[in-house]
Amino acid sequence: MSTTLTPSPITIEIVRTLEAKSILYRKSILKMIYAARAGHTGGSLSCVDILNVLYNHVMNISPVNFSQVNRDHYIHSKGHSVEALYAVLADKNFFSVEELNSVEKYGSDFIGHPTRAVPGIEQNTGALGHGLSFSVGMALAAKKDARRDRVFTILGDGELTEGSNWEASASAAHYRLDNLVAIIDRNTLQISGRTENVMAMEPLEEKFTAFGYAVRHVNGNDLSELITLFSSLPFEQGKPNLVLSHTIKGKGVSFMEDKVQWHHRVPTDMEYTAALLELEQAEKVLGNAYGRK
Amino acid sequence: MGENNLSMGTTNLDVFAQTLMELAEHDRDILVITSDSRGSGRVTPFAEKFPEQIVEMGIAEQNMVGVSAGLAAAGKKVFIVSPACFLTARALEQIKNDIAYSDRPVKVIGISAGVSYGSLGTPHHSLHDYAVLQAINNIDIVAPADNFETSRAIRAAVHHSRPIYIRFGKKTTLDLHKPETHFEIGKAIQLTPCRENYDVALIATGETVAPAFLASQVLAEQGVTSCVLSLHSIRPFDEAAVRQAAARSRVVITVEEHSVNGGLGSRVASFLMQARIFRPLRIVGIPDEHTVTGSQSEIFNHYGISPQGLSQTALHLLEEEAE
Numbered sequence: 104m105s106t107t108l109t110p111s112p113i114t115i116e117i118v119r120t121l122e123a124k125s126i127l128y129r130k131s132i133l134k135m136i137y138a139a140r141a142g143h144t145g146g147s148l149s150c151v152d153i154l155n156v157l158y159n160h161v162m163n164i165s166p167v168n169f170s171q172v173n174r175d176h177y178i179h180s181k182g183h184s185v186e187a188l189y190a191v192l193a194d195k196n197f198f199s200v201e202e203l204n205s206v207e208k209y210g211s212d213f214i215g216h217p218t219r220a221v222p223g224i225e226q227n228t229g230a231l232g233h234g235l236s237f238s239v240g241m242a243l244a245a246k247k248d249a250r251r252d253r254v255f256t257i258l259g260d261g262e263l264t265e266g267s268n269w270e271a272s273a274s275a276a277h278y279r280l281d282n283l284v285a286i287i288d289r290n291t292l293q294i295s296g297r298t299e300n301v302m303a304m305e306p307l308e309e310k311f312t313a314f315g316y317a318v319r320h321v322n323g324n325d326l327s328e329l330i331t332l333f334s335s336l337p338f339e340q341g342k343p344n345l346v347l348s349h350t351i352k353g354k355g356v357s358f359m360e361d362k363v364q365w366h367h368r369v370p371t372d373m374e375y376t377a378a379l380l381e382l383e384q385a386e387k388v389l390g391n392a393y394g395r396k
Numbered sequence: 397m398g399e400n401n402l403s404m405g406t407t408n409l410d411v412f413a414q415t416l417m418e419l420a421e422h423d424r425d426i427l428v429i430t431s432d433s434r435g436s437g438r439v440t441p442f443a444e445k446f447p448e449q450i451v452e453m454g455i456a457e458q459n460m461v462g463v464s465a466g467l468a469a470a471g472k473k474v475f476i477v478s479p480a481c482f483l484t485a486r487a488l489e490q491i492k493n494d495i496a497y498s499d500r501p502v503k504v505i506g507i508s509a510g511v512s513y514g515s516l517g518t519p520h521h522s523l524h525d526y527a528v529l530q531a532i533n534n535i536d537i538v539a540p541a542d543n544f545e546t547s548r549a550i551r552a553a554v555h556h557s558r559p560i561y562i563r564f565g566k567k568t569t570l571d572l573h574k575p576e577t578h579f580e581i582g583k584a585i586q587l588t589p590c591r592e593n594y595d596v597a598l599i600a601t602g603e604t605v606a607p608a609f610l611a612s613q614v615l616a617e618q619g620v621t622s623c624v625l626s627l628h629s630i631r632p633f634d635e636a637a638v639r640q641a642a643a644r645s646r647v648v649i650t651v652e653e654h655s656v657n658g659g660l661g662s663r664v665a666s667f668l669m670q671a672r673i674f675r676p677l678r679i680v681g682i683p684d685e686h687t688v689t690g691s692q693s694e695i696f697n698h699y700g701i702s703p704q705g706l707s708q709t710a711l712h713l714l715e716e717e718a719e
Contacts (some may be wrong), residue, residue, distance in 0.1 A: 172470050219498060226469065227498040231490055236459045237494055240466020243451065248470075267490075270459035277454075 117160060118327045119393050124194065124395060125155050125326065126389065129355045130382050131190035131203065137375045139207035143354040145365040147187035149290040150257055151322070153348055154191045156329040157255055166197050169223060173250050176241050178226050180234020181259035181288060182216040183367075188224070189213060197223030232265025234258060235285055239275050242283040242343075255284045257348075261293030264302045269314070272343075281337035284344045285316070287371025288323065290352035294298065294366045307347060316345035323348030356381055405543035405571045408564035408603070409507060413438035415550040416475065420446050426473045427451055431460050437477035437507050457482050457543045461490035461504075468500040473554055476508065480506025480522035480563045481513070488528055495559045496535040503553045504565035509539070510602065510653030511682070514691040523682050525563060526630050527658025535559040537630040538581060539602030539653075542572045545628050548579035556581065563602065565653075567692060570606040572626065581631030588612055590623035590641055596710045597645035597675075598624045599638060601660045604651040604680075604701050611706035620710065630660055635667060642668055647676045647713040651701060656681040678709050 128151045137140035158164070162175035179188050186206070193200045198221070205211035213221040216229030226237050238256040245252040258268065275283050287307070293302050304310070317338035322328045329348075338344050351384045352366070353359030356378040370378060405411070420426045420442065428450045434440050443450040451467070453460035455477060464474045476483065483506050484491065495502045513520035529537050536558055541545040546564055553560050560581070572587055579585070587609050590597075594622060596615065600608035605626045612622040625641045627634060642648050648668070650661035661679025668675065680700055688698045696702055700709055 226465070227493060230493050232458075233462055233490065233494055236462025236490070237466040237469070239459070240463035240468075241470050242466075243463065244467045245468030246473055247448065247472075252470075254466075267458040267462065270454075270456035271462065273456070274453060274459055276465060 114221040114327050114330050117330065121155055121326045122389055123230040123386070124159060125152050126188040126382050126386050128155060128187065128356070129193065130379060131193070131200070132186045133356070133370065133375060133378050135186045135189065135203055135206045137370050138204065138220070140369050141207050142186050142369065142389050143367045144184040144370070145292065145359060145362070146181060146184035146259060146288065146290070148356065148359065149350040149352045150181065150184055150288040151187040151190065152324045152326055152354070153257060153286055153288070153329060154187055156326055156333065158191050158195055160330055161333045162253070162255060165195065166222065169197070172287050173252060175252060176225055176254045178238045178254065178256040179217045179224070179228055180256045181231070181262055182228030182234070184259070185215060185217050188217060189221070192221070192223040195223065231259065231262040232267040235268050238283055238285070239271050239280060240280070242275070242280040243278050245282055246278065246280065251282070253282045253284060253285065255287045257288055259293070260287055260291065261301065262287045263287065263304050263307070272311070272314040272316070275343040279341040280341070280343045281341055284336060284346065288350055289347050290350045292361065292363050292366065293354045296363055309343040311345045315342060317342040318345045318347060320347045320349065323350035324354050373384045384389055403571045405569050407566050407568050408540060408546040409415060409438050409566045411546045412505065412550055412564065413442060413541045415547045417442055417445065419551065419554055420449055423473065423554070424449065425471060426475065427467055429453060429460055429464050429467070429474060429476045431455055431457055431478045433478050433507070436479060439477055445506070446694035451453055457487040458490050460492050461487040464483070464497070464502045465490070465494035465498060468502045473503070475503045475505055475618045477505050477507060479520065480509035480525055481520050483526040483564040484522055484528060484561070489665040490534065492532050497534050499534060499559070501557055501559055503556070504535070504559065504561040508566050509563035510565060511687065511695045512565035512567065513693050514695065515689050517689065518687060521687060523655040523687070525561070526652070526654050526660060529561055530631060530658065530663065535561055536581060536632060538562045538628055539630065540564055540628050541600070541602060541605035541626045542569045544571065544573040544575065545579060545626065549581065549628065552579070552581050556630065565603050565692065567603070569603055572605060572609060582629045582634060584625050584627045584629070584634040584637035587624040587626055588622065590625070590644065593644045594621035594623050595714055596620060596622040596684060597641040597647050598600060598651065598706065599627050599641060599648065599660070599664055600624070600651035601627045601630060602653055604653050605718065607696065607702050608651045608706055614703050615710055620714065622623065628662060630663060633663060633667065633691070638664055639671055639673060642673050642675055645675060647710065647717050649678045649680060649706065649710055649713065651706065653701070654679045654681050656683055676713050678697070678713055680709060
């Protein structure tokens with residue numbers, strides 16, 4: 104069921120802007136984790152491109168309309184990767200970027216998992232296997248009230264062993280929630296190792312398809328693929344949408360990529376310096392590629 | 397109510413279902429969520445009359461609670477209707493995180509609570525719910541004693557701004573209150589005049605209030621005076637009412653359809669000790685053992701949750717106190 108994706112010329116123009124944002128977000132994530140001496144590095148770096156595309160290109164959601172219910176909704180089911188969400192929400196002006204200096208500090212609202220105390224966050228998460236059920240509820244309410252809200256949620260692939268996800272999946276299909284978009288951050292690593300070694304859950308496409316989803320694959324670190332994919336929502340009328348988003352854990356910093364220890368490792372001084380240098384280098388390359396300094 | 401003028405009501409469960417019907421008539425945002433429990437919850441007529449206002453989730457309590465939080469976030473007034481035993485154990489993490497921690501004002505209704513299922517045994521008993529929910533911040537806990545309290549509690553829940561858990565059984569209950577009685581979540585109700593000093597303070601909750609009330613009549617026949625308090629709200633806990641009831645008594649007895657650990661009795665004992673109101677105290681409930689097999693009333697009688705059992709407990713306690 105893999106889809107061939109061809110970016111349009113318009114998309115390429117947009118991708119330039121978003122690529123710069125992804126680098127900005129990655130620097131922000133690393134800065135937060137380095138300063139807090141805590142956080143989830145690998146999973147934040149793997150899912151941040153998806154958040155980038157959702158918040159900057161796909162979802163109708165902003166500080167202006169956040170208090171209303173008739174807008175799109177985002178639930179961060181893999182709550183431990185909160186630093187990625189904080190980076191994006193700051194950029195979207197839900198709060199000032201300076202507030203990120205308090206992340207995981209004594210007395211801060213910015214704890215190590217999403218809470219509604221932070222502007223722009225829809226629901227408290229952090230225990231795995233909760234976001235999808237909540238999203239089903241929001242999507243069902245929109246259907247009942249004939250609103251066109253869409254509900255997006257990102258789940259970790261290690262999170263899929265929580266049985267509640269499969270209860271939620273049955274109900275999403277039963278109520279024909281084609282306004283629900285569940286995105287699996289398929290980076291193939293969890294805290295103890297390869298997801299398939301910890302608990303084999305493949306074949307995921309077949310499982311989700313059997314549960315009644317319209318399933319699509321995407322390279323979840325490729326902004327133009329993500330843009331193209333989300334432009335075709337809903338994938339099928341009357342079916343909940345499921346995106347197997349193939350990503351690289353630790354994406355963007357060479358020595359963090361696809362390394363299990365970076366699940367929640369905090370960079371040393373030297374690692375932090377090296378990572379920032381690498382991201383700044385990527386910024387320069389991006390500038391040159393698009394004819395800027 | 398006159399002391400010799402008792403009247404039996406219907407079941408709290410039926411009153412709950414009827415009250416919901418009345419409320420839903422005027423409020424299309426009221427939703428009932430079930431876990432294959434519409435029959436057990438007496439909400440089949442509700443489902444037939446308001447098919448758009450009932451959401452079936454199947455036998456999947458965790459998802460049911462998570463979905464309910466999402467529906468509430470979108471502005472729905474959500475009543476989860478599910479057996480208390482499964483709801484507050486299987487889905488406890490969802491109650492804790494998705495409802496209480498996330499401050500979603502879902503109305504969590506635990507039906508057939510306590511030992512209502514009788515001989516179906518421990519998997520169907522909820523003797524832990526007060527304990528676990530009291531340890532979770534931001535969810536109120538209410539156990540109505542009779543039809544009046546049930547109807548008032550459900551009406552109050554619709555606009556309650558905090559998450560709330562309400563639990564009751566499925567047997568007919570004694571009517572304990574006059575219709576004009578003031579009901580407020582968090583405010584205990586005195587069933588006897590508790591103005592003068594008396595021998596026994598009987599502090600009960602839920603469907604154990606009726607046996608406590610009848611025990612006070614048994615005691616009165618023997619010249620023992622008592623004050624009976626229906627402490628329908630375990631949270632918010634009515635400190636003033638408990639303080640007053642205990643301060644004027646010689647001994648205190650608490651009664652609940654719950655484990656003796658972590659429920660009403662523990663809460664009252666903890667409060668009285670810290671408030672420096674020291675009275676001989678008995679916590680009557682289900683002891684820390686495998687619950688005896690039997691119907692609800694057989695289990696109640698076995699553990700002394702009965703007019704005779706409670707009056708005996710009171711007399712023993714008064715004897716000890718006098719020594």
